[in-house]
Amino acid sequence: MSTTVAPNTDIALALDDAKAGYAKANPTSGALYEKAVGFMPGGNTRTGVFFDPFPLMFRRGEGARLWDEDGHSYVDFLGEATAGIYGHNHPVIRAAIDDRLALGWNLSGATASEAVLAALVVDRFPSIERVRFVNSGTEANMFNVQLARIVTGRPAVLGFNGCYHGGLLTFTAQTNPLNVPFETVVAPYNDIDATAALIDANAERLACVIIEPMIGGGGCIAASVAFLAMLRERTAKHGIALIFDEVMTSRLSPGGLQAKYGIIPDLTSLGKYIGGGFSAGAFGGKAEWLDRFDPRRGDALPHSGTYNNNVFTMAAGIAGLSKVYTKEAAVALNAKGDAFRERLNAICTKADVAFQFTGIGSMLAPHAMRGPIRSPQEAATANAKLRELFFFDLVQHGIFMMPKRCLIALSLPLTDRDFDTFAGAVEEFVTSRRSLLR
Numbered sequence: 001m002s003t004t005v006a007p008n009t010d011i012a013l014a015l016d017d018a019k020a021g022y023a024k025a026n027p028t029s030g031a032l033y034e035k036a037v038g039f040m041p042g043g044n045t046r047t048g049v050f051f052d053p054f055p056l057m058f059r060r061g062e063g064a065r066l067w068d069e070d071g072h073s074y075v076d077f078l079g080e081a082t083a084g085i086y087g088h089n090h091p092v093i094r095a096a097i098d099d100r101l102a103l104g105w106n107l108s109g110a111t112a113s114e115a116v117l118a119a120l121v122v123d124r125f126p127s128i129e130r131v132r133f134v135n136s137g138t139e140a141n142m143f144n145v146q147l148a149r150i151v152t153g154r155p156a157v158l159g160f161n162g163c164y165h166g167g168l169l170t171f172t173a174q175t176n177p178l179n180v181p182f183e184t185v186v187a188p189y190n191d192i193d194a195t196a197a198l199i200d201a202n203a204e205r206l207a208c209v210i211i212e213p214m215i216g217g218g219g220c221i222a223a224s225v226a227f228l229a230m231l232r233e234r235t236a237k238h239g240i241a242l243i244f245d246e247v248m249t250s251r252l253s254p255g256g257l258q259a260k261y262g263i264i265p266d267l268t269s270l271g272k273y274i275g276g277g278f279s280a281g282a283f284g285g286k287a288e289w290l291d292r293f294d295p296r297r298g299d300a301l302p303h304s305g306t307y308n309n310n311v312f313t314m315a316a317g318i319a320g321l322s323k324v325y326t327k328e329a330a331v332a333l334n335a336k337g338d339a340f341r342e343r344l345n346a347i348c349t350k351a352d353v354a355f356q357f358t359g360i361g362s363m364l365a366p367h368a369m370r371g372p373i374r375s376p377q378e379a380a381t382a383n384a385k386l387r388e389l390f391f392f393d394l395v396q397h398g399i400f401m402m403p404k405r406c407l408i409a410l411s412l413p414l415t416d417r418d419f420d421t422f423a424g425a426v427e428e429f430v431t432s433r434r435s436l437l438r
């Protein structure tokens, strides 16, 4: 009797098959990766871009299109995990950089540009009365948490199970040995009663509650407005700082999810597209708290960082927020994203498969399961291999998303044709893989 199982009845076999096809189609990426292994651990300097058997090596980008080293082209639906909202080589951003290039860089001091970007940020985000720039979202969260600890005089940080706030502060199922050694309390995302009880029970030692109002990279799982409102009420009651990590979600309305929901945290962390596609981060909030960094004060907190006011980040960030991702553009892109997600879900419903897309506006993610998804733990009940298979199947269609997790972050240059291409690929996936998606 034969023991052979057809790829479409066995998920692991289908995935092995897809990976073998991928490796065969991308010999140059494979060879470049092998070389890189000799010099970097696992040939890699950014864990999130690695995937098995080896990552695609990209050579160039233009608009919403990417080209790899083997000469394939892709529609970029990952958009640098939300940082690439302007697409590649946007003419307005490029002109701003060209202007800066002519003036030189590494100018050894302050420039006029940082206050211009700061004013744009303060105008957008309701919680931010004062802002400071850093180089990454990771740093932004570190400074916000430390500021909360100093202002409140308390040690502990409450975060949510399955949430990511940069490589040094994660609340994932497996303990992250690289986490900054803060005292932590871990609460269940979107569970109002359990979280309220944890806040009340630990109030005296909690400096802050940190939350992504929609979990981004971890599957576009939105917090309910009632949950966020409870956090606001409880933290205010106990004098605990509420930090919104809007590194990703700040793009989801002109003023981030805080403005969309009218729930205003004490401190906000930003990053990603805020620097026009260059290394960026920012932390801000109440003037009274941020002014602890005022260097004119005798008791000023130090905040250094050689590249905090990097002229390219400032120039690209200013051009981006003032001329390209305007408030109107933010509304339009997110409306497009909502319609796109509904279109994809209609395809899945019609095919009657256990596959769906969650998210808000311009950020969405697939899950190989039916029913509501309110937490990373619920999402984890889906077979992760199916989503990986979706990634490889769409790569074959010339579509790039976040490896494994399949985060989709829409960028401004995506066209209707690109959306049609993606919808067509989803239709084919749910049809050809139907037997695996029951």
Ligand SMILES: Cc1ncc(COP(=O)(O)O)c(C=O)c1O
Residues within 6 Å of the ligand: 081, 135, 136, 137, 138, 139, 141, 164, 165, 166, 167, 212, 216, 217, 245, 247, 248, 271, 272, 280, 281
């Ligand atoms: C919610 C959230 N916070 C923080 C970070 C860290 O930002 P960065 O990669 O710029 O350090 C990320 C990055 O993906 C993120 O998604």
